[in-house]
Amino acid sequence: MTPAQLQAIKAAIDADPVLAAKPLNSDGAFDIAVALNLPASPAVKVWRSEAPVADISDAINWAQYTPVDAIDSTAIYTNRLLSIQTKQMNLQMMLQGRESVNANKSNVRAGLRDAVTSVPAGVGGAMVSPGGASGVNVLNNCTRDALRIEAILAGSDATTGTVTAKLLGFEGAIAYQTVEAARAS
Numbered sequence: 001m002t003p004a005q006l007q008a009i010k011a012a013i014d015a016d017p018v019l020a021a022k023p024l025n026s027d028g029a030f031d032i033a034v035a036l037n038l039p040a041s042p043a044v045k046v047w048r049s050e051a052p053v054a055d056i057s058d059a060i061n062w063a064q065y066t067p068v069d070a071i072d073s074t075a076i077y078t079n080r081l082l083s084i085q086t087k088q089m090n091l092q093m094m095l096q097g098r099e100s101v102n103a104n105k106s107n108v109r110a111g112l113r114d115a116v117t118s119v120p121a122g123v124g125g126a127m128v129s130p131g132g133a134s135g136v137n138v139l140n141n142c143t144r145d146a147l148r149i150e151a152i153l154a155g156s157d158a159t160t161g162t163v164t165a166k167l168l169g170f171e172g173a174i175a176y177q178t179v180e181a182a183r184a185s
Helices: 003-015 026-036 053-058 075-095 106-115 133-140 148-152 176-184
Strands: 045-047 143-145 157-160 163-166
Touching: 003 026, 003 148, 003 176, 026 148, 026 176, 045 163, 053 075, 075 106, 106 133, 106 157, 133 163
Parallel strands: none
Antiparallel strands: 045 143, 157 163
């Protein structure tokens, strides 16, 4: 933990009368760590550093990558197919062979959103969004509820499409030793 993170933890503990009242010993630090490792209330959404590929895949309407128009031999139709294929290949590159993707990275979120929106597969080449309007179905699967400690140390809001979540500044549970260090800082 950085000194700034320790100060943020200390400030959060001091601002909570229940936590601030805990004794300044390892038992008190342990109790505080337990409380900080619970889900944040109210809920705080964060971008997942390990968004499951299976969840992302399940959020995609794969049939929308197939054009609804009858096959023809025009250049316009061929260009639409190439555009669809390019978006599918980008999505495949991002997901294939992985169990998760780091949605805490803006370029990953932007790439996912691009691959699941504005696909010219509708009637007459109309744009469809296999990942939901503005990619919302896919992007919602790239967020999760933060633990209280993660919410305390979260970065700023980051919006991709219509989905907003905080960037993770710290991920996971906090140890009681870190609470002791924060209270001593």
